[in-house]
Amino acid sequence: MAVSWLSRLAARARVPVFPALGMHGDTILHRLALTPGIELVDSPRHASILLVAGGVPPDLHEALRRLHDQLPAPFATLWYRSSPLSELAGDLRVDDPEALPEALKRLHRELMSGRRDSSPRLLPDEPPNPWEGLGDDGHGGEGMMGGVPYGRPMAMNMHDDIRDGLTLDSLTVTLGPFLPVLPPGLGAKVTLQGDLVQSWVTQLAPYPIALENVFHEALQRPVPIAELELARARHHLQRLAFSLRLSGLEHLALVALRLSRGLNVESRVGRLHRRLTRCGFFRLTTAGRGRLEAGQARRVGGIAARAAGLEEDLRSRDAAYRRLGFTPVVQRGGDTNARWRQTLAEIDHSLQLAFRAEQEDLYSEMTEAVETPRGPWDDYRPEDASDILEDLLPGLEWDEALTTIASLDLAGVSEWPLEPLSETSLKDDEERQA
Amino acid sequence: MELLTLLIVLLVALGAGLGVQWLAMCHQPMPTYPQRAPFLGGGLPETHAWNRYHVRYYPMTLLLIAFEMEMMFMYPWAVVYVEQGMKAVMEMGMFLAILSVGIVYGWREGVFKWQ
Amino acid sequence: MIVSELLLPVFVVLATLAVGAYLVGVIDGAIGAALGAPRGQSAWLAPLTQGAWLLTQQANTTEAPDWRAWRLAPALYLALAATGLAVVPWSPTLIPTDLTTSVVLWGSVEALATVVIFLHGWSANTLLALIGAYRYVALGLSYILISMFVLIGVALPAESLQFSQVVASQAEMWNVIRQPLGLPLFLIVGLGMTFWGPFNLADSRDLAGGTASAVSGPPRLVWNLARAAMLVAFSCVAASAFLGGWLGPWLPGPLWMVIKMLVVLAVLLLIGRLVPRVQPERCVTLMWVVLLPLSFIDLIWAGMEALL
Numbered sequence: 001m002a003v004s005w006l007s008r009l010a011a012r013a014r015v016p017v018f019p020a021l022g023m024h025g026d027t028i029l030h031r032l033a034l035t036p037g038i039e040l041v042d043s044p045r046h047a048s049i050l051l052v053a054g055g056v057p058p059d060l061h062e063a064l065r066r067l068h069d070q071l072p073a074p075f076a077t078l079w080y081r082s083s084p085l086s087e088l089a090g091d092l093r094v095d096d097p098e099a100l101p102e103a104l105k106r107l108h109r110e111l112m113s114g115r116r117d118s119s120p121r122l123l124p125d126e127p128p129n130p131w132e133g134l135g136d137d138g139h140g141g142e143g144m145m146g147g148v149p150y151g152r153p154m155a156m157n158m159h160d161d162i163r164d165g166l167t168l169d170s171l172t173v174t175l176g177p178f179l180p181v182l183p184p185g186l187g188a189k190v191t192l193q194g195d196l197v198q199s200w201v202t203q204l205a206p207y208p209i210a211l212e213n214v215f216h217e218a219l220q221r222p223v224p225i226a227e228l229e230l231a232r233a234r235h236h237l238q239r240l241a242f243s244l245r246l247s248g249l250e251h252l253a254l255v256a257l258r259l260s261r262g263l264n265v266e267s268r269v270g271r272l273h274r275r276l277t278r279c280g281f282f283r284l285t286t287a288g289r290g291r292l293e294a295g296q297a298r299r300v301g302g303i304a305a306r307a308a309g310l311e312e313d314l315r316s317r318d319a320a321y322r323r324l325g326f327t328p329v330v331q332r333g334g335d336t337n338a339r340w341r342q343t344l345a346e347i348d349h350s351l352q353l354a355f356r357a358e359q360e361d362l363y364s365e366m367t368e369a370v371e372t373p374r375g376p377w378d379d380y381r382p383e384d385a386s387d388i389l390e391d392l393l394p395g396l397e398w399d400e401a402l403t404t405i406a407s408l409d410l411a412g413v414s415e416w417p418l419e420p421l422s423e424t425s426l427k428d429d430e431e432r433q434a
Numbered sequence: 435m436e437l438l439t440l441l442i443v444l445l446v447a448l449g450a451g452l453g454v455q456w457l458a459m460c461h462q463p464m465p466t467y468p469q470r471a472p473f474l475g476g477g478l479p480e481t482h483a484w485n486r487y488h489v490r491y492y493p494m495t496l497l498l499i500a501f502e503m504e505m506m507f508m509y510p511w512a513v514v515y516v517e518q519g520m521k522a523v524m525e526m527g528m529f530l531a532i533l534s535v536g537i538v539y540g541w542r543e544g545v546f547k548w549q
Numbered sequence: 550m551i552v553s554e555l556l557l558p559v560f561v562v563l564a565t566l567a568v569g570a571y572l573v574g575v576i577d578g579a580i581g582a583a584l585g586a587p588r589g590q591s592a593w594l595a596p597l598t599q600g601a602w603l604l605t606q607q608a609n610t611t612e613a614p615d616w617r618a619w620r621l622a623p624a625l626y627l628a629l630a631a632t633g634l635a636v637v638p639w640s641p642t643l644i645p646t647d648l649t650t651s652v653v654l655w656g657s658v659e660a661l662a663t664v665v666i667f668l669h670g671w672s673a674n675t676l677l678a679l680i681g682a683y684r685y686v687a688l689g690l691s692y693i694l695i696s697m698f699v700l701i702g703v704a705l706p707a708e709s710l711q712f713s714q715v716v717a718s719q720a721e722m723w724n725v726i727r728q729p730l731g732l733p734l735f736l737i738v739g740l741g742m743t744f745w746g747p748f749n750l751a752d753s754r755d756l757a758g759g760t761a762s763a764v765s766g767p768p769r770l771v772w773n774l775a776r777a778a779m780l781v782a783f784s785c786v787a788a789s790a791f792l793g794g795w796l797g798p799w800l801p802g803p804l805w806m807v808i809k810m811l812v813v814l815a816v817l818l819l820i821g822r823l824v825p826r827v828q829p830e831r832c833v834t835l836m837w838v839v840l841l842p843l844s845f846i847d848l849i850w851a852g853m854e855a856l857l
Contacts, residue, residue: 010605013598014589020476036589043473043758045609045765048602063476069468072607072765112605123468127612128478150613151467155485163548169485173676179475181755187477194488195680195829196548246754248746248826251584258585284747285825397548398680399828402755436646439558440635440654443645446559447566447631451624451771458767459608470612472675473762482613483676491687491833498690505697509653512704516855523852530845537837546834 011112014039015104018047020067021184022082023207025054027418028097030238030257033245035101042180044071048108050119053080054184060204061085063176063187065122074111074118078104087122127151161193162395170198177204181246181402183411186386197401200393205384208414211235211372216417218370219377225320225357225364226265229350233269234260235373236303236347243340243406244276247285252276265355269347276344286336289396290404296392297334300385301375304408307342308334314371314378320362324353336400339407374409384412490548497540504529558645562635566627569781570774571596572811577818584822600770608766615672622669623768626775629665633658634782638713640795640802652700652710655786659696662742662779663689666751669772670760681759684829685744685751691836692741698844699731699738702851703790712786716794723793727854730847732791734840739783739817743776746821750829784813 016039019029032038032051041047050071056064064085068077077084079093080100094103110116129148131140141149145156155169170193177187187204190197212231217223237260244253255272276282292300297308305312306328313328315321329345331338364370368378375382389410393401472479507529515522540546574596582588590598636651638644648654663686670682704710706727707718715724725732737748744751752759761772788794788809795802827835 006601007605009598009601012590012594013602014595016602034587036587038589041758042754043762045473045763046758046761046769048606060476066468066471066478067476069466070471070473072465072469072609074606112602121466121468123466125466125468127467128471150482152479152612153481155481155483161488163490166488168488171479171481171483171485171676173474173479174477175474176476176478179477179757181757182475187475192676192680194490195684196488196490244825248749248754248824251581251586251822254585254587279823279825281825284827284831287828287831397828397830398684399753399755399826400830403828435554436648439555440632440646440648442555443559443562443635444628444632446563448624448628450563451627451775452620454604454771455608455620455624455767458604462607462766465607465610467612470610472611473677473757475757479676483674483679484671487679487683489683489686491690494687494833494837495690497837498694501694505656505694505701508697508701509650509710512701513709515705515852516708519856523856526852527849530848534842534845537841541834541838546830546837548830548833 007112007114011109013108015049015108016041016047017049017051017104018044018071019180020050020052020056020064020178021180021207022052022054022056023185024210024414024418025052025080025082026184026238028053028080028100030241030260031097032101033241034254034257034261038101038104040180047071048075048111049104050075050077051080051104052077052082052084054207055082060177060185063178067176067178068119069121069123071119076107076111076116077119078107085122088119091119157191159191159193159198162196162198168193174203182206182405185411186405188389192398195398197393197396197398200389200401202386202389205386206411208384208412209374210414210416210418211374213417213420215370215372215377218364219367221367222363222365225324225362226354228364228370229354229357230263230265232373233267233347233350233354234263236343236350237263237269239406239409240340240343240347243403244281246402246406247281249276249279249281252279252281265351265358267351269344269351273344273348282337282340286340286403286407287400288333288335288337289400290339290392290407291333291335292388292392293334296388299388300408300410301382302371302373302409303342303346304334304339305375306346307331307338312376314366314369314376317369318364318366320357320365321353324356324360324362326353336404336407343407372413374411374413377413381413381415384410386410491546493540493543493545497536497545500533500536504533558635561639561643562631562645565634565785566631566778566781569784569810569814570777573777573780573814573818574599576811576815577821580815580818580822600774603765603770603773604767606766606769608768609763611673611675611763614674614763618668619672620768622665622672623771623775626662626665626669627771627778629658629662630775630778630782633779634785636712637782637785637789637806638716638794639806641713641717643803644713647711647713650710651712652704652715655700656693656697658782659693659738659742663693666744666760669764670751673760673763675763677756677758677762678760681751681753681756681762685760687829687833688741688744688748688750688836691833691841692738695734695836695840695844696738698841698848699735700790702728702731702844702848705851705855712789712794716789716796719793719796723791723796725791728791728847728851730843730850732787734844734847735787735791736813736817736820737840739780739787739813740820742783743779745776745780745817747824747827748832749826750832753826755826780814780817781810784810784817787813 183206185207241253241256578592797805
């Protein structure tokens, strides 16, 4: 009886959801972060529901199975716009973004009350290497070094350390595609000595990002500049929200997300910028690391290039923009700090351009190329640039490496535009729960 | 007597912490091997995580030990400070000044950065 | 005598920790909602529902952890918080354990907290937890000095290392006014001790939960409770050392202590939400090059004040 009272209390808790992102899955996360009653957690061990958002390519299915089995019982899996794995064919699938929060909450309640069983384990219950009964004491070891004690070898790779030359153990791990702090889909083989990255080999490129339809249309016919600039500002605000959440500024991340949801030509980003400066985001968290060379900056394009001082912006080739008095904004430095300053400056610039363009009802005149928020789309779509991480990250400490990756927009652009999510229903979500 | 109370407080809190964990866990099954794998976003580790970890702030800890000895000196010093007056101020000032030179030297040598 | 000397102090300490830990959850939820987090359920219910959910979840293990240290670490952290709280005076007569060397005991609680947090991360034998543990130790070793200089500064006018004497010495003026640098520095120490907010190097988001990334269920509940309990114990110590403890007009002593503790707790939780996480290298440099010299100045100031 006490157990059921506890379960009833547990059913009313905020639903802890671990998001495993597939293609184009992060748009629903922006919505879920603002939904009351749902908590997006950092580790699958802190979750009761695994949300697979967006289609997962077949070569990542093994990693998904590994991730699925890492959640502690009782847990369930919910598939959003993605087809469930063959072993989990009976799982709940939801495709409507407005029905998702309610489905998550219902699933959690059913799990807690016992009406639904915990999801079955997919991988066999075997250690990664057989070790029981082997070796001198049955612990799998073979004397001083070697063997697989308790299933894995001990770390022994010894490379000279990058910073001070002291040779100690290095750990090599494969960071998977579902790590929430990396861009969705990025998988890499990392060698760390201590907490310093010694080498980084990108094995899985991040999923291509879907831009809003207006950027695809701009290559076919003139589009209203206001719409183009608002879409650009939205993209940058969502990237900023991700980085703010990584740095521990949850409330400012929500401010950025709310701003991006209700963005119109009257919005201003100055207040957010002042709050960021006052709380020390630029001085405390984004150190002068992750500096891009000119060649790397040009390869990444977009904000990273302009933050490194390269004054390249396709909008200056467009006559309509020149009529609005457009000049590219640049920073010097090319490090993480400069990139965030550049992002905020560009958001502000875009909003001002949108305001003036709306007043004068201007349309873009150049249709052979468009400056997307990810970079210039001239003859080819901006492509994935995640191999610059191999040169950029070694020598950075873990926190610095992750904030550097968060400040760079490395994924390629997908050939399909983003599906628009209806924006008015979010306010109903918040009002219904309050 | 007070130390006994303190010991009891410590033991009761320790017992409560262990008890909450044990009572709630004793009916649960052992997790499977795939569940026990470390969380790396779906990736795999190659080895166990325990290793000869490169602790980069080691030089800072040497400086810390010097200051720890000063702290040990300051505990009784604080109690007799007001009685002793200026003599106590002079002694502590000397000690602090010598150790501050150590901090400045360490700072210039980059001891406080991750080497 | 057994009741008043053994049972009552134990009861006072444990009741304060239990109620205090709950209030930490409530106040943190309220601050989060005020800052714009989506308002789901009432802040009073949220810690209870989350605790209930953690109790029903399966406890996770890893492939080859150090079992004893791993399961002991949260309980030890809780025990340290209880020990630290036991030396805090609630009124001139109600002190659970009135040691003559309470400041020294509090110093050892702070030092051992670093060990316990390191153990929690190291014993999981997982990369992210290990990184969290090791980089926290750098912070842990740095804040100890600042804390001790500040507390010695508070002990100087009291001519004693006993917290009850420290409070009694604030009868004319509280230490927060007499030694203005003391409380801000001590608050920073408190954030470091519980790795909260800007100093969350151990359990941070960029390590997918750090030392807690491999923990789930009841051990995670005890770990969170222990962190909250340490916040409560620290707030009580800060209230005694700087805000005059039980001193105050009209209301009884213990009630003043509770009010002051809640004020310090609210300030800590607010700073935890408002300031971003400091990068580890920058953190160590900040502690040694900026905050430690400030604590020297605080000590010299306190010394001059005590002599005049």
